[in-house]
Amino acid sequence: MSGINDAAGAVQYVGELAGVFAFAASGALAAxxxxxxxxxxxLLAVATALGGxxxxxxxIGNTPPAAFIHMEYLGTAVAAGVLVSVWQMPAxxxxxxxxxxxxxxxxxxxxxxxxxxxxxxLNAPGSALLGMTTAIGGxxxxxxxxxxxPSVLRPGEYLYAIPALLCAIVAxxxxxxxxxxxxMGLACAAIATVIRLASLRFGWHGPExxxxxxxxAEPVDQ
Amino acid sequence: MSGINDAAGAVQYVGELAGVFAFAASGALAAxxxxxxxxxxxLLAVATALGGxxxxxxxIGNTPPAAFIHMEYLGTAVAAGVLVSVWQMPAxxxxxxxxxxxxxxxxxxxxxxxxxxxxxxLNAPGSALLGMTTAIGGxxxxxxxxxxxPSVLRPGEYLYAIPALLCAIVAxxxxxxxxxxxxMGLACAAIATVIRLASLRFGWHGPExxxxxxxxAEPVDQ
Amino acid sequence: MSGINDAAGAVQYVGELAGVFAFAASGALAAxxxxxxxxxxxLLAVATALGGxxxxxxxIGNTPPAAFIHMEYLGTAVAAGVLVSVWQMPAxxxxxxxxxxxxxxxxxxxxxxxxxxxxxxLNAPGSALLGMTTAIGGxxxxxxxxxxxPSVLRPGEYLYAIPALLCAIVAxxxxxxxxxxxxMGLACAAIATVIRLASLRFGWHGPExxxxxxxxAEPVDQ
Numbered sequence: 001m002s003g004i005n006d007a008a009g010a011v012q013y014v015g016e017l018a019g020v021f022a023f024a025a026s027g028a029l030a031a032x033x034x035x036x037x038x039x040x041x042x043l044l045a046v047a048t049a050l051g052g053x054x055x056x057x058x059x060i061g062n063t064p065p066a067a068f069i070h071m072e073y074l075g076t077a078v079a080a081g082v083l084v085s086v087w088q089m090p091a092x093x094x095x096x097x098x099x100x101x102x103x104x105x106x107x108x109x110x111x112x113x114x115x116x117x118x119x120x121x122l123n124a125p126g127s128a129l130l131g132m133t134t135a136i137g138g139x140x141x142x143x144x145x146x147x148x149x150p151s152v153l154r155p156g157e158y159l160y161a162i163p164a165l166l167c168a169i170v171a172x173x174x175x176x177x178x179x180x181x182x183x184m185g186l187a188c189a190a191i192a193t194v195i196r197l198a199s200l201r202f203g204w205h206g207p208e209x210x211x212x213x214x215x216x217a218e219p220v221d222q
Numbered sequence: 223m224s225g226i227n228d229a230a231g232a233v234q235y236v237g238e239l240a241g242v243f244a245f246a247a248s249g250a251l252a253a254x255x256x257x258x259x260x261x262x263x264x265l266l267a268v269a270t271a272l273g274g275x276x277x278x279x280x281x282i283g284n285t286p287p288a289a290f291i292h293m294e295y296l297g298t299a300v301a302a303g304v305l306v307s308v309w310q311m312p313a314x315x316x317x318x319x320x321x322x323x324x325x326x327x328x329x330x331x332x333x334x335x336x337x338x339x340x341x342x343x344l345n346a347p348g349s350a351l352l353g354m355t356t357a358i359g360g361x362x363x364x365x366x367x368x369x370x371x372p373s374v375l376r377p378g379e380y381l382y383a384i385p386a387l388l389c390a391i392v393a394x395x396x397x398x399x400x401x402x403x404x405x406m407g408l409a410c411a412a413i414a415t416v417i418r419l420a421s422l423r424f425g426w427h428g429p430e431x432x433x434x435x436x437x438x439a440e441p442v443d444q
Numbered sequence: 445m446s447g448i449n450d451a452a453g454a455v456q457y458v459g460e461l462a463g464v465f466a467f468a469a470s471g472a473l474a475a476x477x478x479x480x481x482x483x484x485x486x487l488l489a490v491a492t493a494l495g496g497x498x499x500x501x502x503x504i505g506n507t508p509p510a511a512f513i514h515m516e517y518l519g520t521a522v523a524a525g526v527l528v529s530v531w532q533m534p535a536x537x538x539x540x541x542x543x544x545x546x547x548x549x550x551x552x553x554x555x556x557x558x559x560x561x562x563x564x565x566l567n568a569p570g571s572a573l574l575g576m577t578t579a580i581g582g583x584x585x586x587x588x589x590x591x592x593x594p595s596v597l598r599p600g601e602y603l604y605a606i607p608a609l610l611c612a613i614v615a616x617x618x619x620x621x622x623x624x625x626x627x628m629g630l631a632c633a634a635i636a637t638v639i640r641l642a643s644l645r646f647g648w649h650g651p652e653x654x655x656x657x658x659x660x661a662e663p664v665d666q
Contacts, residue, residue, distance in 0.1 A: 032653065034593065036599055040599065061505070129296065145597065155262065208260065282508050339508075344513070351512065371590060375480050375589065383483050429483075431528075
């Protein structure tokens, strides 16, 4: 089993950096869409990629946050921003790779956020809440800075918070009630990734309120 | 006196949960008005209800924040979000109860924020500033996430920050200069609640700048 | 040398308060432009002036943040807000003094943020990152609260993050690799101030992405 776990640990580390890269790319692409210059692209890439982890570390009192200490996260985020600045990916190429890496990042951030929260002594619901917050926090920062309703809140955006929360809940239960092994975390993250991608592929949406008064509703555009 | 204080302590605990409930309901209703789905309603309810307290705890270094440890706050916020998701309150019913519970929450959060700040060693102006921040923080988060100028800043929104600040200042002076008793905190909170409700009832607004140049002004709509 | 350094220390303290004043004035003027009342003006002045330092202190775990302990910062910010509330500066007077004090604040906040980060044990890139964050944080809060894309991100806003980052990088190297003296910090801050002002005077902008697809771009207006 330890062979699998060593491999799983390495995969998780690489996957985390892939998640940082994907989140940074999503921030950079949002900046490009808004016509920002390279400074704006890099700042938004870094804020999107590192924001969720910084919020997580501040909440558990782990200061300074890992993003200010381990420079490979900052370096990866900057690299993604630079790449987006110099290479205009054809739309047909950028869509699926980005969706996939973003979904991978979502799952891995939810798991690592949950584990870090558990290690710092949070109880089960608190750990799951913080895991979800870690996974969705960067995207919320990106959308607030570009003056949008965060996509995690918008109804037309398919499932995003739900797979992150599911994954965080499962990870919390594993780490509390069974002999947690790294490969379990990877499996958790994979579940979130698959649900997210399936919701994109098959058009799954979250539940609507039981009623829906169209008369008082303002459309959420842009 | 201890009988009154025991009762006051119990009232404050119940009142705090009522404040969480009211703030959560205001977040959920803002989400409904924006046509968000149930995920969005619940996320906005939780962020609005727990945001002010999380900011308070981060600023005084009380990590992890109480909202991640004492699950009755999260549970109350989720319950308010679920209620708004399943039951479309008639407008004539929802207006006054919400305004009242929100005003109750405003006062109680201002008092508890101030007391927590004082206990952590902040000086008087710092405690009052943090008390006000606790009371208005959740609403600011709600409005930023739904892409509005925070209502606490908008001129057409009656008095909101002013009663919170008044209440926090009085609470600071009580806890520093007299033999503070819980019923005094309740009285403070009641003053803020009454001022807030009176400003709604009688149309009180905050002071305008001495001049007002209409030519350069952009209207703050929506 | 110590005579120069004593003078430099005093200048830095005065300059820091000047930076707080300038940032507060920019927040208050943004509030006036949005037609907010005096409550809104004061809240936005305080949030803009103290926001960057609070973020810095939370990230290095220095709680409660200095802005909640040393009341001269709060007092200076409130004074700037009150001044803007009572005196409508003629546009021809307000433009250059504000740009200059804001640029002075940018440089001094970048240096002090970097030094505080270094003293708390951050490595060189982390210190520079936090120095830049301190310098630009308040303005981002101001713009998010008034529902704008932060000016630090907008392409038409001349250089802002770049001089702050340059200054933070130079300050980091000085404090690590040479016998740091306060006058060096002042020189660093002056460089950032001069670059910022020169970019305003000569219309310097940050680099654009290598390509720029006008077809998919949405204009960033307002």
